[in-house]
Amino acid sequence: MTRFISAEQLHKTYYLGDDVEVPALRGVSLEVGKGEFVAIMGPSGSGKSTFMNLLGCLDIPTRGRLLLEDVELSSLTPNQLAEIRNRKIGFVFQNFNLLPRTSSLENVELPVLYSGADASKRHRLAVEALERVGLKGKIHNLSNQLSGGEQQRVAIARALVNNPSLILADEPTGNLDTQTSAEIMQILKELNDVYGITIILITHEADIARYARRQVFFRDGTIVHDQ
């Protein structure tokens, strides 16, 4: 397995005011190979979301090294980080985070828009992505006219529209019932199996974590268990 993500002694400290330090990560080291499906578990405040924000290029580490496909993330400019988010990473959030009062199609087109593709390519990619998550018939529905499960499918379509190598899912089933959760997890698993997309999944439900082949436990900003 080729090295895909490599974290070495990763630290992230938040500063509240002038002298209040909140250490969120205290020396996390982790290697993830290409095509892995990893579940990250742990109680609230254990640092798993912080770790994911760093991986997702939404934030930069205070100390330590973090490499994505051998690129050191902490040395990149905001524009370069935006570029990586756009081309290599897809996000799936617990609360879906779709643009309100906007159609599925336009929501899915958004990442393609920022990658600078022309209108016809944008449309084609978005329709393909929506077909892949089984929403072919609802491409013109507005986001607030969809059920929770459908909204999460739109979000997954948006995450994979630019053909990323990494999907970061932050409690993707947290707002869904068991049945729908299973469907969403099935889609993610398929993306991993069929397309070889590396998936990092944050959850605190054990049965959701079971979809992943590897489970990493966080506590107090460090990894306590990796299986």
Add this chain to the structure above:
Amino acid sequence: MDLFITIRVALRALRKNKLRSLLTVLGVVIGVCAVITLVNMGSGAQIAIEKAISGLGTNLLIIFPGSVTKGGIRTGYGTVTTLTVEDAQAIQEECPAVQMVTPLVNTAAQVVFQNQNWGTSAFGVNPDYQRIKNWPLEHGEFFTLQDVKAATKVCVLGKTVAEKLFGGQNPVGQVIRMKRIPFRVVGVLTPKGQTAFGQDQDDTIVVPYTTAQKRLVGITYLTMVMASAISLDLMADAQDQISNLLRHRHQIKKGEDDDFTVRNLADLIGVFSTITRILTLLLGSIASISLVVGGIGIMNIMLVSVTERTREIGIRMSVGAKPKDILLQFLLEAVLLSLMGGSIGIFLGIGLTSAVTYFTGWPSPVSLYAILVAFLFAAGVGIFFGLYPARKASRMNPIEALRYE
């Protein structure tokens, strides 16, 4: 992301809040409309004033005989008898910038017709006087050069004099008396109204200057000479040429004072146009204040909008929007708002100007310059007041923006 798409995204965002966008735009609409209307009305006033002044004869030059100093006593204007008919002829012949010249002899006169009489001032002139003063006739004709040569006893009445002596009757062909001398009325001038200083220009009687010299006053010199320059631009040339000619004719040595004075109305026009220009500028700046207020309205709404759409900004950032993409999006929204306001304001301003022209009759030309300035100013307002909210949006932390409720 290209500009066209950004414009579409911005437009869609504005459409989603129609009423709010409309009210925001209204501020700019009123500002631009006010600027255009007031500037147009200002330049309309300028034209009206210039027209009124040019009615007085804008390219008019008046040559008075000057004062003389004798034994330390300086007499006033017109007290010397140095200005002659020959001077007037010489000006006509030798000054290329001068178009028309008339000698002028004036005197106070009591005019009598049957049992009516009226005190007025009589002007002895030649037929060019009518053209210099640009003064059409209501009845009859002006006297001719033959009348001047023969010193005929004919006269042309000002409207006021005609009314005082004849009431509603047509005076042409009637005979009036001045200093017991009978004058045949050959024409009546159209009313010209009062001067800017309240003097009734129609309270006058015009006769050939030869007749005035010989029969009414008994002099051989002139009270003044009136001349018109070929054009307004040649006023200064005409003035110089007349001065040089008269100094030469009157044998005035270098360093000595002129024994005459040349005056013109161009200075007056200059003063009035300066006043109206200042007025227009003043009105325009007052109107600009409302445009700035409109801009502040845009800034206010954009700040609200940025806060409201914090999560949207976070989403856009998470899928790969660069800070400059976000900046451009919000900046374009502000600029579009102000440009929409600008366009509507221009049309409204033109409409309002036309309405003012229609109802008051003031000339108010639609100034292309004012439209251009107002439009660019509106765009500038959009950029200026949109930049701060847009920068605020582009500098958001994506994690916090995504978490924003």
